[in-house]
Amino acid sequence: MSDYVKRTIMKEEVPSIHLDTPRSVKVYLPPGYNELLSYPVVYCQDGNDFFTMGRIATIANQLILEEGMEPFIIVGVSVDRSKRTSEYSPAGSRNAAYKRFFTQELIPYIEERYPVRRDPASRVLAGDSLGGTVALHLALDNPELFTNVLALSGAFFQTTLDEIERHSTLDWLHLWMVVGLDETAVETHMGTFDFVHWNRTAKEALHTKQVVLSYSEKPGNHVWGLWQKELPDALRHFFPTYL
Structure with missing residues (x-):
């Protein structure tokens, strides 16, 4: 177990002209990290939550060391709770600026400093709840x-x-989705929603557009207790294992 908890996590401050202030990010480097190699990369919204409540760095170490998963880098992007809805919601006042920061400032900043691969297939956008929303919209806006x-x-x-619905086809998009079966009346800053209904509706819409889709419903509520358990399968979906 000791190998899993020896995690290498760098802290960065990404300057921005699109956001009010520089944005803090955490960068997980995999076991055996070597600057002469190149790595796929997972970009996480709610970055601090992915590292603390999601335990994504420990999970990644375990998958890489135990299952021979291809090593990858994780970039966790922090968010100010008071601005989260306005940045992550498609209707939010800061949403367009946040997406510009992500594509025009964050990605180049990381790619200048870390040996991450630069092709779309080597990038994964991850998010929970509204973080999942902005992740999907970033992909819909920027398939390149x-x-x-x-x-x-x-x-x-x-x-x-x-x-x-605006897209004629989304056959280039690979989407892994999970929702908890108890998420039928989730209170959010925007109101109370039946996430099971909306995820099922989204699944059908995505299927119609030929998205390569992995969709599952699991017992659980709208909490990290569910999401942490599902993260290993989610990562296995995107990264091959060799053992």
């Missing part, structure tokens, strides 16, 4: 950058459905 999305109980409401 992102083709893989990992959504933990994504808040895929009408605005997202309308955006999916």
